[in-house]
Amino acid sequence: MVKIVEKTEIAPNVHSCTVEAPDIARKALPGQFVIIIPDEYSERTPMTISDWDAKKGTVTFIFLEIGASTQKIAELKQGDELYSFTGPLGKPMEIKKFGTVALIGGCYGIGGIYPVARALKQAGNKIICFSEARSKFLLYWNEKLEEVSDEVRYSTVDGSIGFKGHAYDDIEEDLKTGKKFDRIIAIGCTYMMYRVSEASRPFSIETITSMNTVMIDGTGMCGACRLVVEDKTKFACVDGPHFDGHKVDWDIILSRRKAYLDEEIISQER
Amino acid sequence: MREQPPGERIKNYDEVPYGYSPEEAIIEAERCLQCKNPKCIEGCPVEIDIKGFIKFIAEEKFKEGVTLLKEKNILPAICGRVCPQEVQCEIKCIVGIKNEPVAIGRLERFLADWERENIEIEIPAIPKSTGKKVAIVGAGPAGITAAADLVRLGHKVDIFEALHKPGGVLVYGIPEFRLPKAIVFKEIDFLIQMGVRLFTDSVIGMIKSIDELLNEYNAVFLGTGAGLPWFLEVPGENLNGIYSANEYLTRANLMKAYLFPKYKTPIIRGKRVATIGGGNVAMDCARTALRLGAEKSIIVYRRSRNEMPARNEEIHHAEEEGVIFKLLSNPAAFHGDKNNWVNKVECISMKLGEPDDSGRRRPVPIPDANFMLPIDVAVIAIGNSPNPLVPSTTPDIETGKWGNIITDPKTCKTSKLGVFAGGDVATGAATVILAMGAGKIAARGMHNYLMNET
Ligand SMILES: Cc1cc2nc3c(=O)[nH]c(=O)nc-3n(C[C@H](O)[C@H](O)[C@H](O)COP(=O)(O)OP(=O)(O)OC[C@H]3O[C@@H](n4cnc5c(N)ncnc54)[C@H](O)[C@@H]3O)c2cc1C
Ligand SMILES: Cc1cc2nc3c(=O)[nH]c(=O)nc-3n(C[C@H](O)[C@H](O)[C@H](O)COP(=O)(O)OP(=O)(O)OC[C@H]3O[C@@H](n4cnc5c(N)ncnc54)[C@H](O)[C@@H]3O)c2cc1C
Numbered sequence: 168m169v170k171i172v173e174k175t176e177i178a179p180n181v182h183s184c185t186v187e188a189p190d191i192a193r194k195a196l197p198g199q200f201v202i203i204i205p206d207e208y209s210e211r212t213p214m215t216i217s218d219w220d221a222k223k224g225t226v227t228f229i230f231l232e233i234g235a236s237t238q239k240i241a242e243l244k245q246g247d248e249l250y251s252f253t254g255p256l257g258k259p260m261e262i263k264k265f266g267t268v269a270l271i272g273g274c275y276g277i278g279g280i281y282p283v284a285r286a287l288k289q290a291g292n293k294i295i296c297f298s299e300a301r302s303k304f305l306l307y308w309n310e311k312l313e314e315v316s317d318e319v320r321y322s323t324v325d326g327s328i329g330f331k332g333h334a335y336d337d338i339e340e341d342l343k344t345g346k347k348f349d350r351i352i353a354i355g356c357t358y359m360m361y362r363v364s365e366a367s368r369p370f371s372i373e374t375i376t377s378m379n380t381v382m383i384d385g386t387g388m389c390g391a392c393r394l395v396v397e398d399k400t401k402f403a404c405v406d407g408p409h410f411d412g413h414k415v416d417w418d419i420i421l422s423r424r425k426a427y428l429d430e431e432i433i434s435q436e437r
Numbered sequence: 438m439r440e441q442p443p444g445e446r447i448k449n450y451d452e453v454p455y456g457y458s459p460e461e462a463i464i465e466a467e468r469c470l471q472c473k474n475p476k477c478i479e480g481c482p483v484e485i486d487i488k489g490f491i492k493f494i495a496e497e498k499f500k501e502g503v504t505l506l507k508e509k510n511i512l513p514a515i516c517g518r519v520c521p522q523e524v525q526c527e528i529k530c531i532v533g534i535k536n537e538p539v540a541i542g543r544l545e546r547f548l549a550d551w552e553r554e555n556i557e558i559e560i561p562a563i564p565k566s567t568g569k570k571v572a573i574v575g576a577g578p579a580g581i582t583a584a585a586d587l588v589r590l591g592h593k594v595d596i597f598e599a600l601h602k603p604g605g606v607l608v609y610g611i612p613e614f615r616l617p618k619a620i621v622f623k624e625i626d627f628l629i630q631m632g633v634r635l636f637t638d639s640v641i642g643m644i645k646s647i648d649e650l651l652n653e654y655n656a657v658f659l660g661t662g663a664g665l666p667w668f669l670e671v672p673g674e675n676l677n678g679i680y681s682a683n684e685y686l687t688r689a690n691l692m693k694a695y696l697f698p699k700y701k702t703p704i705i706r707g708k709r710v711a712t713i714g715g716g717n718v719a720m721d722c723a724r725t726a727l728r729l730g731a732e733k734s735i736i737v738y739r740r741s742r743n744e745m746p747a748r749n750e751e752i753h754h755a756e757e758e759g760v761i762f763k764l765l766s767n768p769a770a771f772h773g774d775k776n777n778w779v780n781k782v783e784c785i786s787m788k789l790g791e792p793d794d795s796g797r798r799r800p801v802p803i804p805d806a807n808f809m810l811p812i813d814v815a816v817i818a819i820g821n822s823p824n825p826l827v828p829s830t831t832p833d834i835e836t837g838k839w840g841n842i843i844t845d846p847k848t849c850k851t852s853k854l855g856v857f858a859g860g861d862v863a864t865g866a867a868t869v870i871l872a873m874g875a876g877k878i879a880a881r882g883m884h885n886y887l888m889n890e891t
């Protein structure tokens with residue numbers, strides 16, 4: 168059980184939630200995640216650690232209200248408890264001096280790239296963040312990202328701010344016009360990460376994508392999170408979640424994501 | 438023993454055998470010859486005084502029976518249900534030479550159930566504190582047993598468990614219809630009442646390293662089990678609808694997908710489910726599939742019935758319930774529809790050749806005899822190896838060829854000072870009673886270490 172110390176809807180359907188978890192706050196590294204069970208009946212739900220405060224002993228994650236389990240978290244208030252909260256899990260993101268790093272965040276990934284950008288900035292990199300949403304009012308953490316970046320670029324599908332279209336189109340234009348990045352990191356929905364890695368493939372820029380496969384235990388026990396990287400089966404929870412996007416077999420991932428569609432609709436209806 | 442009829446039980450998730458009534462238990466106990474040289478005891482890995490507890494049952498002294506039983510085995514309700522008795526205690530029973538051996542496991546289960554249902558279980562007096570603290574990693578049978586023995590020796594014991602519930606395979610793997618979870622949780626409550634502290638949601642190696650534990654504790658026991666599922670490594674294995682046994686059983690048991698949608702974890706309820714493998718785990722998966730509504734639950738196994746490693750009782754239960762056995766068949770590939778859902782498993786027909794290292798006859802493919810089996814779910818139940826998480830984050834712990842932690846069998850010491858290990862993480866996937874036996878050996882080894890440590 169962990170206690171919720173703060174919960175805010177930071178954009179429509181997007182919430183930030185901060186909990187008391189001192190042991191995890193002490194250990195967390197950029198790119199790691201937690202697994203949350205909001206109440207006894209819910210699923211084990213992986214969430215990226217978007218921020219933490221080792222002194223206060225708190226951990227923050229950002230979540231989109233999608234299915235039954237995330238709706239359950241959304242119902243909870245400050246002072247309520249989450250039934251189970253396990254972490255930190257997964258390998259941390261590689262942090263060292265690369266040069267210029269582009270970080271692309273969409274949906275929950277805007278929160279996901281924040282601690283990575285912060286750490287890479289401290290390691291001496293030039294940081295360019297691409298934050299994307301359908302419309303301006305769905306973007307969040309703009310100031311926080313700006314604080315840790317040399318430049319933040321926005322892209323919205325409706326063009327209400329920044330580039331009109333998707334971040335992957337934006338960075339593709341950059342690449343085609345000769346702009347150089349030493350590393351690209353994308354966190355967010357699978358399709359976005361796939362498009363980013365396809366965009367950078369012709370330019371051979373190492374592109375790290377953070378795979379959000381289905382997971383259960385998060386310790387390498389069940390194999391639900393398996394994916395294929397360079398023809399080898401890997402477990403996203405312990406071997407990842409970050410993999411070289413140019414080596415990931417995207418066809419398998421994109422089809423595995425839809426595996427529980429029917430069941431998820433049922434579980435929301437009850 | 439009376440059982441739920443097969444046609445009924447596949448519609449529910451309740452336990453299959455009902456257990457003995459006191460009268461039935463006494464009648465069974467009276468079959469024991471009270472041998473001068475009781476061979477049965479040699480067959481039990483923890484050397485329970487079988488002859489002794491059976492005598493108490495025959496005399497209707499159930500309470501004394503339980504006390505005697507628990508001297509050697511703190512989890513009799515569990516072992517009585519899941520021990521492979523037919524190759525351990527019961528195979529040695531003298532009565533078995535001419536007749537059915539005495540049903541030692543069932544009698545053991547009877548006593549434990551009787552105690553749980555009839556008397557307030559006494560918490561044993563905890564001896565004076567030794568001032569030593571130990572950390573147990575993993576709340577499976579090995580960890581639970583080590584914890585119980587160590588707390589009774591006066592040490593302060595904390596258990597760290599990665600999942601949100603303790604019990605290890607007993608809770609996430611073995612289905613409710615074979616081992617009701619309430620029994621396991623009751624045993625763990627008992628430990629907590631003895632003063633053991635349990636920290637769930639704690640993945641050691643991530644939230645704390647072994648070295649960090651050694652700063653806080655005088656010794657550490659690793660009972661992290663064999664939770665790394667093997668796959669067949671054949672084409673199509675990552676199609677939708679293909680599970681590892683661990684995933685399938687964890688969804689069904691730990692996450693209670695059989696109560697979906699009250700519990701929110703989904704599981705694909707296939708009409709035609711193929712389970713690949715021939716061990717206990719495969720039987721559990723195939724029987725779970727029936728209870729989840731499969732019209733056909735098929736075991737695909739590459740050798741013949743004789744080589745199947747599963748317990749006879751499990752194979753028999755599976756057959757009774759209508760599980761279909763497709764023997765001498767080895768999956769070569771899975772095929773899917775346009776949405777990447779599995780719809781066929783392609784198998785190679787096999788025949789038996791020369792015996793291999795394990796003494797079982799090796800299956801060899803028959804050329805050009807591939808066939809297709811239409812399915813909509815497949816479960817891969819071909820084995821597990823030790824969980825690499827702790828060894829991979831603790832480079833100074835020596836591991837063997839299969840990633841198993843190397844230990845001294847007499848003390849359960851590992852290559853790292855103050856760190857002990859036992860159960861499936863040391864032996865590879867084995868049995869509950871062997872894991873418990875290792876927990877006992879480790880507790881003794883750790884006690885010696887703790888009391889001589891300066
Ligand atoms: C390592 C990791 C880190 C993650 N970090 C975050 C995070 O920080 N914040 C966050 O909100 N989510 C994150 N996710 C995704 C999140 O775990 C799922 O969205 C969540 O499990 C949904 O649970 P649910 O019960 O609410 O929805 P479900 O009922 O399980 O899902 C509803 C429907 O939405 C689809 N769906 C679920 N997630 C996604 C997605 N990410 N993209 C596209 N479709 C999806 C499902 O396939 C399903 O059809 C992460 C996943 C992983 C593996
Ligand atoms: C489906 C199935 C059916 C079986 N049926 C039988 C049977 O009928 N009879 C029989 O005798 N045996 C059976 N077995 C085998 C038996 O269950 C195991 O041999 C036994 O459970 C091993 O006990 P253990 O304590 O070593 O490990 P486990 O029971 O595997 O427990 C290990 C525990 O450690 C935890 N853990 C792992 N890593 C970490 C970490 N880094 N930090 C914290 N915790 C961690 C795990 O979550 C788990 O709870 C079966 C096994 C399976 C899978």
Ligand code: SF4
Nearest residue numbers: 481516520525526542
């Ligand atoms: S613990 Fe297992 S082997 Fe030992 S007596 Fe009981 S059933 Fe037999």
Ligand code: SF4
Nearest residue numbers: 469470472477530531
């Ligand atoms: S060997 Fe069989 S008959 Fe003899 S004491 Fe043991 S259980 Fe009884």
Ligand code: FES
Nearest residue numbers: 383385389390404
């Ligand atoms: S989530 Fe179970 S192995 Fe990765």
